[in-house]
Amino acid sequence: MYEKSANIxxxxxxxxxxxxxxxxxxxxxxxxxxxxxxxxxxDAPMVFRGEYQGETL
Known part of the structure; x- marks a missing residue:
């Protein structure tokens, strides 16, 4: 698994x-x-739902 981080x-x-x-x-x-x-x-899930380029995610 890869891990990335950034600061802002x-x-x-x-x-x-x-x-x-x-x-x-x-x-x-x-x-x-x-x-x-x-x-x-x-530990509860966070579910993001939406559309991208016409496809429901």
Whole structure:
């Protein structure tokens, strides 16, 4: 398995960044309409659903 990492500095309050990473309506705005489904429990799946080039994913 390959592992990659990257760093980026985001000039925004921590609460705003956290909301962007965990709020399904926010994720949908920047992730091309993708819908996130999860119950946020430890080890629970995070399922992203959407369309890409006409194909449902």
């Amino acid at each position: 500095l985001i000039d925004a309050p921590l609460a705003t960044v956290w909301d962007a990473l965990t709020s399904p309506p926010m994720i949908e705005r920047y992730f091309f309409g993708t819908k996130l489904t999860t119950d946020w429990r430890i």
